[in-house]
Amino acid sequence: MKKEYILPAGFASAGIHAGIKKSGKPDAGLIYSSTPCRAVGFFTKNSLKSVHIRHAMKAVNGPIQAVFANSGSANVLTGKTGVTDLEAILKKAAEILLIKPSAMLGAATGKISKPLPLKNILANMEKLAGAISARDKSFPGAIMTTDTVEKYASDVITIGGKKVVICAAGKGAGMISPDMATMLVFCMTDAAIDRKLLRRAALEAVQSSFNRVTVDGDMSPNDTVYVLANGEAGNKEIKTQGTDYIKLKNALKGIFYSIAEDMVMDGEGATKFIKISISGAKTQAQAELVARRVANSQLVKTAFFGMSLNPGRIISAAGQTFADFNPEKAVLKFNGRTALSGGRLDEKNRVAAEKELKKRRIELELNLANGKYGCYLLTSDLSYDYVKINADYN
Amino acid sequence: MKKEYILPAGFASAGIHAGIKKSGKPDAGLIYSSTPCRAVGFFTKNSLKSVHIRHAMKAVNGPIQAVFANSGSANVLTGKTGVTDLEAILKKAAEILLIKPSAMLGAATGKISKPLPLKNILANMEKLAGAISARDKSFPGAIMTTDTVEKYASDVITIGGKKVVICAAGKGAGMISPDMATMLVFCMTDAAIDRKLLRRAALEAVQSSFNRVTVDGDMSPNDTVYVLANGEAGNKEIKTQGTDYIKLKNALKGIFYSIAEDMVMDGEGATKFIKISISGAKTQAQAELVARRVANSQLVKTAFFGMSLNPGRIISAAGQTFADFNPEKAVLKFNGRTALSGGRLDEKNRVAAEKELKKRRIELELNLANGKYGCYLLTSDLSYDYVKINADYN
Numbered sequence: 001m002k003k004e005y006i007l008p009a010g011f012a013s014a015g016i017h018a019g020i021k022k023s024g025k026p027d028a029g030l031i032y033s034s035t036p037c038r039a040v041g042f043f044t045k046n047s048l049k050s051v052h053i054r055h056a057m058k059a060v061n062g063p064i065q066a067v068f069a070n071s072g073s074a075n076v077l078t079g080k081t082g083v084t085d086l087e088a089i090l091k092k093a094a095e096i097l098l099i100k101p102s103a104m105l106g107a108a109t110g111k112i113s114k115p116l117p118l119k120n121i122l123a124n125m126e127k128l129a130g131a132i133s134a135r136d137k138s139f140p141g142a143i144m145t146t147d148t149v150e151k152y153a154s155d156v157i158t159i160g161g162k163k164v165v166i167c168a169a170g171k172g173a174g175m176i177s178p179d180m181a182t183m184l185v186f187c188m189t190d191a192a193i194d195r196k197l198l199r200r201a202a203l204e205a206v207q208s209s210f211n212r213v214t215v216d217g218d219m220s221p222n223d224t225v226y227v228l229a230n231g232e233a234g235n236k237e238i239k240t241q242g243t244d245y246i247k248l249k250n251a252l253k254g255i256f257y258s259i260a261e262d263m264v265m266d267g268e269g270a271t272k273f274i275k276i277s278i279s280g281a282k283t284q285a286q287a288e289l290v291a292r293r294v295a296n297s298q299l300v301k302t303a304f305f306g307m308s309l310n311p312g313r314i315i316s317a318a319g320q321t322f323a324d325f326n327p328e329k330a331v332l333k334f335n336g337r338t339a340l341s342g343g344r345l346d347e348k349n350r351v352a353a354e355k356e357l358k359k360r361r362i363e364l365e366l367n368l369a370n371g372k373y374g375c376y377l378l379t380s381d382l383s384y385d386y387v388k389i390n391a392d393y394n
Numbered sequence: 395m396k397k398e399y400i401l402p403a404g405f406a407s408a409g410i411h412a413g414i415k416k417s418g419k420p421d422a423g424l425i426y427s428s429t430p431c432r433a434v435g436f437f438t439k440n441s442l443k444s445v446h447i448r449h450a451m452k453a454v455n456g457p458i459q460a461v462f463a464n465s466g467s468a469n470v471l472t473g474k475t476g477v478t479d480l481e482a483i484l485k486k487a488a489e490i491l492l493i494k495p496s497a498m499l500g501a502a503t504g505k506i507s508k509p510l511p512l513k514n515i516l517a518n519m520e521k522l523a524g525a526i527s528a529r530d531k532s533f534p535g536a537i538m539t540t541d542t543v544e545k546y547a548s549d550v551i552t553i554g555g556k557k558v559v560i561c562a563a564g565k566g567a568g569m570i571s572p573d574m575a576t577m578l579v580f581c582m583t584d585a586a587i588d589r590k591l592l593r594r595a596a597l598e599a600v601q602s603s604f605n606r607v608t609v610d611g612d613m614s615p616n617d618t619v620y621v622l623a624n625g626e627a628g629n630k631e632i633k634t635q636g637t638d639y640i641k642l643k644n645a646l647k648g649i650f651y652s653i654a655e656d657m658v659m660d661g662e663g664a665t666k667f668i669k670i671s672i673s674g675a676k677t678q679a680q681a682e683l684v685a686r687r688v689a690n691s692q693l694v695k696t697a698f699f700g701m702s703l704n705p706g707r708i709i710s711a712a713g714q715t716f717a718d719f720n721p722e723k724a725v726l727k728f729n730g731r732t733a734l735s736g737g738r739l740d741e742k743n744r745v746a747a748e749k750e751l752k753k754r755r756i757e758l759e760l761n762l763a764n765g766k767y768g769c770y771l772l773t774s775d776l777s778y779d780y781v782k783i784n785a786d787y788n
Contacts, residue, residue: 048706048713048721077706077721079738112706113739216692219714221706298610298692298776299784306785312442312471312506313612319442320613327442327471344473345507382692383785384778390693391700391777 001254005152007134008165008190010034010232014131015142019120020072020110028121029069029142030128031186032097036063037228039105040199042206044223051075051082052106053224055090064228065099067186069107070121071145071171073114074182076221085116092122096129107224109171109182110145140169143184146389147172149266153258155251159244162235164191166251170259172266183210185225185259191248192231193238200241201249202227209256213378215267216386217296227252264378269385272304275363275378280330282371286323290368291377293317301382307357309350311340318366325368333365395648399546401528402559402584404428404626408525409536413514414466414504422515423463423536424522425580426491430457431622432589433499436600438617445469445476446500447618449484458622459493461580463501464515465539465565467508468576470615479510486516490523501618503565503576504539534563537578540783541566543660547652549645553638556629558585560645564653566660576616577604579653585642586625587632594635595643596621603650607772609661610780611690621646658772663779666698667755673768674724674761680717684762685771687711695776701751703744705734712760719762727759 007013010033018028041060043053052075068089075082090104108116131138140150154167168187187202206225231237238244265273276295281287294300297317303310311332319327328343335356338346346353356362401407405427412422435454437447446469462483469476484498502510525532534544548561562581581596600619625631632638659667670689675681688694691711697704705726713721722737729750732740740747750756 045716046710046713047716047719048710074706077709077734077738079736112704112710113734218691218693218707218711221710221713297612298780299612302781302784305781308785310506312468312615315471316440316442316506316615317612319440319615322439322441325441340471340507342473344471382781384781386692387696387699387776387778387781390696391702 001153001155001258003152003258004154005137005140005169006154006165006167007136008167008188010190010230011188012132012134013136013139014128014133015138016124016128016131018124018128019117020070026138026142027070027072028124028128029139030093030132031067031139031188032132033065033228033230035230035232036065036103037230038195038198039064039226039228040195040202042203042225044220046219046221048076048221050108050222051078051086052108053222055086056105059102059105062102064105065103066093066097067105067107067226068093069143069184069186071143072110073108073116074110074112074222075108075116077113078115081115085118088118089121092125093129096125105226107184109143109184109222143169143171145171146268147266149262151259151262153255155255157247157251159191159233159235159247162233164233164235165189166255168255168259170263172263182220182222183263184222185210187225187227187255189229190231190233191229191238192233192235193229193248197238197241197245198227198229201245201252204249205252205256208253209260212376213260213264214292214295215264215380260378264380267380268389269383270380271383272381273361274304274380275376277363277365277374277376278368279365279374280368280370281373282324284373286321287373287375289321290318290323290366291375293321294366295377295379298382304362304381305383309339309354309357311345314364314366315340323368325370329369331367331369335359335363395547395549395652397547397652399531399534399563400548400559400561401530402561402582404584404624405582406526406528407530407533408522408527409532410518410522410525412518412522413511414464420532420536421464421466422518422522423533424487424526425461425533425582426526427459427622427624429624429626430459430497431624432592433458433620433622434589434593434596436597436619438614440613440615442470442615444502444616445472445480446502447616449480450499453496453499456496458499459497460487460491461499461501461620462487463537463578463580464510465537466504467502467510468504468506468616469502469510471507472509475509479512482512483515486519487523490519499620501578503537503578503616537563537565539565540662541660543656545653545656547649549649551641551645553585553627553629553641556627558627558629558642559583560649562649562653564657566657576614577657578616579604579619581619581621583623584625584627585623585632586627586629587623587642591632591635591639592621592623595639595646598643599646599650602647603654606770607654607658608686608689609658609774654772658774661774662783663777664774665777666775668698668773668775669757670771670773671757671759671768672762673759674763674765675767676718676765678767680715681767681769683715684712684717684760685769687715688760689771689773692776698756698775699777703733703748703751705739708758708760709734717762719764723763725761725763729753729757
């Protein structure tokens with residue numbers, strides 16, 4: 001796995017400024033495959049869903065050949081205009097690319113309730129389609145909002161003697177535009193694989209990466225992961241969960257986890273990358289509850305920002321979940337240094353534990369000492385800049 | 395109901411500095427009744443409970459004559475020392491007050507894992523007990539931590555021709571010390587009332603006040619509400635849920651709601667007081683879920699701090715609960731001004747709605763248009779100062 005944006009065989013992409021963002025920065029991206037792809041999509045569970053998701057939930061089942069993505073407007077709560085805008089955009093792109101409109105998917109991120117500047121987008125579609133290239137590096141930049149770095153990764157594996165490339169570009173967790181947390185991921189591969197198996201492998205990769213990320217506990221109406229497979233690598237189609245399937249799945253997992261880490265590292269205002277590892281829970285559900293409550297506690301997040309040793313806030317957050325554990329028996333460690341055990345601060349390790357909190361990467365291990373279940377979550381701290389980004393934008 | 399601290403007949407109190415806070419500010423308070431009280435208590439549901447709560451959950455059932463309260467240390471995660479410290483404190487106070495130790499309750503707020511300075515407290519107990527007075531005004535100040543104002547209210551009602559006084563002092567929601575959210579409330583009345591009815595009336599008052607407050611969604615290990623009734627008003631004991639009961643209950647409700655409002659107004663770093671009113675929910679549980687998710691969303695809270703019109707964040711927060719509603723049908727108002735309806739911003743009212751957001755008090759009304767259930771919550775915004783108070787305290 002490499003942190004590079006290398007397109008698989010048959011894919012081309014581009015990113016340009018299409019008059020959506022006032023800043024003049026890139027805000028429209030296009031992905032194109034020379035042959036139709038099997039596609040799968042994973043979407044936000046929020047009852048409030050962007051226009052593109054409501055469209056894609058059906059469209060993704062057909063053969064897909066291109067994806068139009070924009071930043072600058074989330075196309076959410078835009079009424080009927082939002083729906084006709086998306087239709088017009090996909091139709092225009094399909095015309096220029098000489099494909100059916102039904103072979104198009106959309107994706108959007110940015111401010112909620114801000115209508116798309118349709119005229120600008122349509123006027124720039126020729127330019128965007130003309131810019132696509134198999135050596136493109138501009139797509140990942142066009143989907144950024146409050147992201148400060150581009151996020152992508154790729155891998156090259158061998159399946160049945162054939163070189164198979166998998167590549168994904170993503171944009172950040174943490175609120176985006178200045179309006180809403182949005183995670184968008186576009187994954188492309190030239191592998192030939194049965195669609196059901198593609199979905200299964202991608203789902204497993206999503207669950208161990210993007211579904212283990214929380215920056216602020218706020219779920220966006222736009223969260224989308226697309227995976228497109230065009231089969232141009234020429235491998236014998238993967239039809240079973242054998243070695244080839246596992247190879248591909250592991251590559252997807254590595255790429256997705258890398259992008260998920262990048263999203264947390266680049267979380268809005270984040271100064272810390274925190275891996276929360278829960279163990280010793282009585283049930284899997286309790287492990288999850290504790291991990292999410294600790295990760296999303298404002299008290300815990302501000303303590304990490306302040307780099308202060310605050311085991312009480314963590315045990316107290318865990319205690320709010322009504323998970324079955326005895327706070328007196330729980331053990332809490334930071335980067336392997338015990339901070340709390342036996343119901344009180346571990347004074348012997350205090351200096352060592354405090355030192356770990358100054359680091360950029362912190363693993364918080366909480367053993368509830370009451371069972372065999374565990375899980376992890378990736379999160380960030382709560383800083384002045386988080387408040388600034390999300391309060392100051394009038 | 396008046397925002398005054400007027401002790402009922404037979405009660406006396408005091409607050410002094412007893413060497414717990416380094417600042418030298420008042421940190422120890424004592425409440426005393428000349429006759430034993432019927433007492434009821436309501437405690438945090440956090441699995442992590444302070445030493446005083448673990449003690450009081452049993453002790454509160456016996457006749458109670460005095461309460462010792464301290465700020466500066468929460469006496470949580472203090473190991474066995476915390477337990478023996480509390481025992482020694484209650485024993486010492488009981489000795490001086492010439493009552494049984496079993497007639498004492500404790501209460502604590504402040505930093506977690508910080509041991510109590512037992513020696514200082516014991517050395518100051520004579521002074522504290524000597525300071526108690528029926529005209530005291532110093533108790534409410536002694537229980538403050540990051541509170542910026544004292545919080546109390548009282549009411550005088552007539553029951554069976556007798557004057558009955560109810561008075562309560564409280565301390566804030568929002569994190570306290572600089573370590574943990576703690577809400578402590580001490581309510582005293584000279585009413586004669588059956589203990590079961592006292593509990594019932596107080597529970598209803600707690601549910602419509604303190605249980606409707608959320609500053610940051612973090613539940614403290616120390617939250618405590620005590621209600622003590624000594625019967626010295628000389629009214630005929632309230633034994634049924636008749637007029638007298640209702641009078642007393644309503645007085646309790648008014649006092650508790652007033653203190654709950656004060657807690658939110660004085661929430662850590664708060665610049666806004668926000669009443670969130672949900673209506674049109676399909677079930678009561680869904681109304682509650684939506685209210686809590688909206689109130690605790692970092693995105694919503696930072697938008698209020700920024701005084702920016704952000705209906706999308708609110709609808710998106712509601713949508714995360716999986717409550718049954720159609721975002722296109724929901725109606726959102728700020729102080730009666732419609733901000734969103736029909737799935738898009740109400741542009742006509744935009745300026746008026748934005749003006750409301752500049753005010754200190756804001757009522758957010760969200761009608762989910764899918765049923766008859768509703769509820770309200772009181773909350774505050776998320777500001778730089780919140781982050782500062784909870785991050786900077788090493």
